[in-house]
Amino acid sequence: MALQWLILTYIVAAEAAVAILLTLPSPKLLRNRFVSLVSLILQPALFIVPFAGFQLLDIYWKNEHRLMCTGEVCTAAERDRYEKSIYKAQRNAILCVSACLLYWCIYRICKYQKDLQSLEEVEKRAKSQ
Template identity: 80%
Template sequence: MALQWMLLAYTVAVEAAIAILLTVPSPKLLKKRFVSLISLILQPALFVVPFAGFQILDIYWKNEHRLMCTSEICTAAERDRYEKSIYKAQRNVILCVAACLLYWCIYRVCKYNKEIESLEEVEKRYKEQ
């Protein structure tokens, strides 16, 4: 299980870095090439959305079937372990949501940049006429 979360954490880190690089002002030619490169990577990187969705379903199922440790019978160690598992589940849900949200943001930024580029080409053609 830890390998799945590590993979998702690295994916979120890479998505965050790409989102930052896409939104940082840069020369037009460099931005155009970077957007086209990221656009090529976007379709294969779509795996992150169903993967994160599956992980959220897994967290939900485990939460529904988790043994509650809220009574007086539980020891301090059991209660700590229960609270730690709740915190891990919350962290992992935030990780899954961040992965999906960052993917969507990268997709929209690339799409907006391509639309701006096509509008600039149309404007250039009108100015030539």
């Protein structure tokens, strides 16, 4: 189970790095090439959305079927373990949501850049005529 969260963590880190690189000021040619490369990667990278959704469902199911540790029956170690599992579930839920959100942001940035590029081409054609 930990391998899935490690993979998701690396994917979120990579998405954050790509989003930062897309938003940094750069020369027009370099930016256009990078946007086209990222656009090619976006469709195969769409697997992250259902993967994160499945992980969220798994967190929800485990939360609904988790043994509650309340009252005087629990020892201090059991209570600590229960709280630690709650914190891990919250962290993992934030990781899943951020993976989907970053994917959407990258998609919108690429779409915006392509629209901007096509408008510049239209402007060039209008000026040349």
